Amino acid sequence: MIEHVLPVPPAALFIVGALLIPLLKGQLRKIFLLFIPIVAFVNLLYLPQGTYWTYHFVGFDLIFGRVDSTSLPFGYIFVIMAFLGALYAIHVKESSEHIAAFILVGASLGAVFAGDYLSLYLFLAIMTVSSAFLVFSRRRKSATDAGFRYLIFHFFGGSLLLAGIILYYISTGNLYFGLLEGNELYLYLILIGFLVKAAVPPFHTWLTDAYPEGTATGSVFLSAFTTKTGVYLLVRAFPGTEILIWLGAIMAVYGVVYAVIENDGRKLLAYSIISQVGYMVAAAGLGTQMAINGAIAHALCHILYKALLFMGPGAVLQVTGREKLTELGGLFKAMPVTFWLFMVGGVSISGVPFFNGFVSKTMIIASAGLQGEAVVYVLLLLASVGTFLHTCLKLPYYMFFATDRGIKAEEPPRNMLMSMGLTAFLCLFIGIYPAILYNILPYPVDFVPYTTEKVVEKIALLSFTLLGFWLLKDKIAGQPTISLDTDWFYRKAGPAFMWFCRNPASVFASWKDLAYAKICFAFILLFRHNSPELLLTAEKRVIQSRERRQLASRQPAPLDSLTIGFSIFMFTFIVALFLLLLVFGKLVP
Amino acid sequence: MNISQHFPILVIITLFTGAYLAPLAGLWKRKLCYPLAVLSALLSFLFSVVILLSVLEHGIIRYHVGGWEPPWGIELLVDPLSAFMALIVSFIGLLAVVYSKDYIAGEIPDKKLPAYYSLLQLIIGGMLGALMTGDLFNLFVMTEIFSISAYALVSIAQKKGSLIASYNYLILASVGTTFILFSTGFIYMVTGSLNMVDISQRLSALESPWVMYNGLILLVIGFAIKSALFPLHTWLPDAHSIAPSPVSVLLSALVIKVGAYSIIRSVFTVFGPGLLEQSGVVTIPVTWMASLGILLGSIYAITQTDIKRMLAYSSVAHIGYILLGIGLASTASMTGGIFHILNHALGKACLFFCAGAVLHKTGIRNVEEYTGLAGKMPITMIAFTLAAISLVGIPPTSGFMSKFYLAIGAYQESWIFLAVILLGSLLSAVFYFRVINLIYFGEPEHKSGVREQGAEIGGVVHRQPTTDNRREAPLTMLIPIIILALGSTLFGILVHIPLSVVEPAVKLLLGM
Structure with missing residues (x-):
């Protein structure tokens, strides 16, 4: 019987599910939240490979189901992640957060299975809005601002993408989303649109800005979907594009450097996302079969351990209400389970053997080595050392040990621990039994992660880092400051733009007042008629203009467009006179 | 001759009759005005539905008023474009009339009700006639x-700023x-005709292009003021924000569109399509002014703190989109521009209705x-969000599709117009999402910010803010809001329905 119902589009399942959430209450809703991802997973298992769900939409072909070995792995992990995230957040009472999260999941699935640009753009836009709502859910000023910057940044990227799509449509006449090659303008526009999604520097600041501002539960969702969708898009459209190799390698190191000096726990993790996504971008740029496998495998593993890592500080935030490293410490006694589960994520991201980071990360590094990209190889290796340093050593050390600040704490709610436990289990399971991961990758894998050479190399590297950390641990303690990053530009640009919006307008208005006054004076002079009303009006205008100037220099002045209206009326009148002259000048031969 | 042939004139006459009956009915019983107005608006709406269907089936309807043959008699000419627009106008007009019942009771004195409903029918009837x-x-x-009727309706509430x-x-x-009249007289002088089709034929026989230029320029400037094309928009923000909300809806969603429609008629029917190349003298300035309007209208909207002023400035930007599409005069851009007339009418009407509902309930x-x-x-806020998203142009709402067509048409002309359209959407996202964010996630920390004494803006003291939860507006206000919000969402998915009218209209205009 089930064959008759399934498969349905995975995106629809989540989005319709999201809309039903507010109708349900209490226990029923909790069950529903977990039920949807399970149904979606079964649905994915019934999804045959191929291209279907094609709709003819006013002259465009919309493809909602392009299921192949590139998109399917992302589908699996997104659905698994939706389950874990829902379990982690199940205690949250507000339905708005659940709705935003489920719509985000649905839109990500839609984007991954989309086969044409129009539906892709549709889902990316929905992702942007729902992610911003997840950030807004924190309901405080800084979160609102960060969410807003997130929204505008992504709309900006989306605009470039849309421009690229339109150019593509005009030059090719179709909207099929596939491999892009050549040297056209649309290629670069689309590439930038995707790079914004994948948070490639200098388009990365939305990530470090917004993710730490999400709610404890919302950030877990945020961390999993947007950048990985970006990676999928790059893998799909731009495999083997050389610039991606360098962008990715620089990104991997860049993220690590900032993560090491970061003070906010979740912001540190956000920088570490950038670093990890750098591996995937570099792999997409390498473009060999092994590298593409590596990129997808790493995206899958990354989603799991990064979610686990976000769950740790999320749990701490839930229990203590604090997130700055300088305000935390000594939590191990109160939260041992959280600590150990968090550490599973830590060692996974560092690529310790028998955890999932190892089986995917080594694949990328090895394929860089095979390609003969020596510098990239070294940069990626370096970044992996840094990752171990900040995520696996620095973060837990300052959060759970270091100075005991006597914070009252306890283990987080059971559902959070269960979710963390499940995620940790998956990390470990894939690490020990990588075949389950390798089997769903697009190309056949002839890569063996567990060779003596690789394991020894990794362990040696990590041991030395551990030693270094122990010696230098006081030097890299977080400082309660904001690190300067490229977001400085738009943090400044935002207010500057608002200034631009307000001031020229009021300056313009004050000019108009002055001009009006001058006209009045001119009338007085011209007709030698000392009309008191006219004089009074003119003087009033001069004063008004001066006041406007002063207001504009101090604060945004409210615009009074009645005066502008009058001046425009004068302008129209003059134009009318001019045109009449023109008409009769031309008519009379 | 059966009744169905008279539908074009019936659409207009129904409302004009209603406009005369409303004051008479008011003399007897004031309560009668409202059902009367609803009835005539409803009849007019039904007639326009029938007309649209029959135009789509049988082609252009030409109706000679009083049986006088053109070019001497008055001719009603209904093609897909005018039928499409007439449906929008009569539908949103109907909703505005329905909405008025509860809203207007608190806004204007009781004895003015007959005048209000009379003017309301007159303005809708006038637009349909045009x-x-x-x-x-x-x-x-x-x-x-x-x-x-619009001037009178703006000032009918007698607030502080309304007279100015x-x-x-x-x-x-x-x-x-005045410009329009000049031009009409001028064209009559040269061609000896007032019938649009007739003029078009006679103009093409004229030798000097200057004759056409002058007529066209005067006509387009006149209608540009009516449609608030930047920089001739300055009357709009005050008038649209101070008028009672149902009137704001009519002004913002319909009146300026009728101005835009008249520009289409003058450029493409009176002077085109054979003379289209020459009309570049008009269309090129129109596109540039429209582009400036898109950007500056949105920037002005960002700076506003009054919701209705913000919406009014956003209308300046959106009329820019519509006229940009018309000015570019390619199939894709015209499709986008005319389709955007519908989307903006639905979205902006919904937003003004929502703003009115909030004003009515909380001040x-x-x-x-x-x-x-x-x-x-x-419910009001969900509708607000949907309509705002549609106007920002986020898929799958209808605003996205019209902007998509516009953008395709724009890039065929120049990348600058494409950039303007995308930047304009970005800017409108700034001010609409600011409101959406406040609605859903705003921290009510400024408890003192909520006015204790009732809000005094525009000189009128509104009702004291109600503190109890769940106070939706009455059904007569809520139903129009819901219909419009659903419309602006559904037409993004069922695009083929409006496009099935827009596409033949564009083909006809461009002479294809």
């Missing part, structure tokens, strides 16, 4: 009818109508005070 007429002078007359706003509107729009006009309204008026 849309259906095939006669240039008749177009001028109809434009004057709806403009004069109305006067400002009156002066500028009269300059506009809030200031955007900053919209914090946490989602809890109090959930």
Whole structure:
């Protein structure tokens, strides 16, 4: 019987599910939240490979189901992640957060299975809005601002993408989303649109800005979907594009450097996302079969351990209400389970053997080595050392040990621990039994992660880092400051733009007042008629203009467009006179 | 001759009759005015549905008023474009009339109700007349009818600023109508005809292009003032924000569109399509002014704190989109522009209705005070969000599709217009999402910010803010809001329905 119902589009399942959430209450809703991802997973298992769900939409072909070995792995992990995230957040009472999260999941699935640009753009836009709502859910000023910057940044990227799509449509006449090659303008526009999604520097600041501002539960969702969708898009459209190799390698190191000096726990993790996504971008740029496998495998593993890592500080935030490293410490006694589960994520991201980071990360590094990209190889290796340093050593050390600040704490709610436990289990399971991961990758894998050479190399590297950390641990303690990053530009640009919006307008208005006054004076002079009303009006205008100037220099002045209206009326009148002259000048031969 | 042939004139006459009956009914019983107005608006709406269907089936309808043959008699010319526009106008007009019942009771004195409903029918009837007429002078007359009713409606609530706003509107729009009249007289002088189709044929026989230029320029400037094309928009923000909300809806969603429609008629029917190349003299400035309007209208909207002013400035930007599409005069851009007429009408009408509902229930006009309204008026706020998203142009709402067509048409002309369209969407996202964010996630920390004494803006003291939860507006207000919000969402998915009308309209205009 089930064959008759399934498969349905995975995106629809989540989005319709999201809309039903507010109708349900209490226990029923909790069950529903977990039920949807399970149904979606079964649905994915019934999804045959191929291209279907094609709709003819006013002259465009919309493809909602392009299921192949590139998109399917992302589908699996997104659905698994939706389950874990829902379990982690199940205690949250507000339905708005659940709705935003489920719509985000649905839109990500839609984007991954989309086969044409129009539906892709549709889902990316929905992702942007729902992610911003997840950030807004924190309901405080800084979160609102960060969410807003997130929204505008992504709309900006989306605009470039849309421009690229339109150019593509005009030059090719179709909207099929596939491999892009050549040297056209649309290629670069689309590439930038995707790079914004994948948070490639200098388009990365939305990530470090917004993710730490999400709610404890919302950030877990945020961390999993947007950048990985970006990676999928790059893998799909731009495999083997050389610039991606360098962008990715620089990104991997860049993220690590900032993560090491970061003070906010979740912001540190956000920088570490950038670093990890750098591996995937570099792999997409390498473009060999092994590298593409590596990129997808790493995206899958990354989603799991990064979610686990976000769950740790999320749990701490839930229990203590604090997130700055300088305000935390000594939590191990109160939260041992959280600590150990968090550490599973830590060692996974560092690529310790028998955890999932190892089986995917080594694949990328090895394929860089095979390609003969020596510098990239070294940069990626370096970044992996840094990752171990900040995520696996620095973060837990300052959060759970270091100075005991006597914070009252306890283990987080059971559902959070269960979710963390499940995620940790998956990390470990894939690490020990990588075949389950390798089997769903697009190309056949002839890569063996567990060779003596690789394991020894990794362990040696990590041991030395551990030693270094122990010696230098006081030097890299977080400082309660904001690190300067490229977001400085738009943090400044935002207010500057608002200034631009307000001031020229009021300056313009004050000019108009002055001009009006001058006209009045001119009338007085011209007709030698000392009309008191006219004089009074003119003087009033001069004063008004001066006041406007002063207001504009101090604060945004409210615009009074009645005066502008009058001046425009004068302008129209003059134009009318001019045109009449023109008409009769031309008519009379 | 059966009744169905008379539908074009019936659409208009119903409302004009209603406009005369309303004051008479008011003499007897004031309560009668409202059902009467609803009835005539409803009849007019039904007639326009029938007309649209019959135009789509049988092609252009030409109706000779009083049986007088053109070019002497007045001709009503209904093609897919005018039928499409007439449906929009009569539908949103109907909703505005329905909405008025509860809203207007608190806004204007009781004894003015007959005048209000009479003017309301007159303005809708005038617009419908302007849309259906095939006669240039008749177009001028109809434009004057709806403009004069609009001046009166803006000031009917007798607030502090309403007289100035109305006067400002009156002066500028009269300059506009003067231009139109000049042009009409001028064209009559040269061609000896007032019938649009007839003029078009006679003009193409003329030798000097200057003759056409002058007529066209005057006509387009006149209608540009009516449609608030930047920089001739300055009457709009005051008039649209100070008028009672149902009137704001009519002005913002319909009146300026009728101006845009008249520009289409003058450029493409009176002077085109054979003379289209020469009309570049008009279309090129129009596109540039429209582009400036898109950007500056949005920038002005960002700076506003009054919700209705913000929406009014956003209308300046959106009329820019519509006229940009028309000015570019390619198939894709015209499709986008005309489709955007529908989308903006649905979206902006919904937003003004929502703003009106909030004003009615809580007295809030200031955007900053919209914090946490989602809890109090959930349905209104969901509708607000949907309509705003449609106007920003986020898929799958209808606003996206029209902007998509516009963008395709724009890039075929120049990348600058594409950049303007995308930047304009970005800017409109700034001010709409600011409100949406406040509605859903605004921290009500400024408890003192909520006015204790009742909001005094525009000189009128509104009702004291209600503190109890879940206070949706009455059904007569809520139903139009829901219909419009659903419309602006559904037409993004069922695009083929409006496009099935827009596409033949564009083909006809471009002479294909």
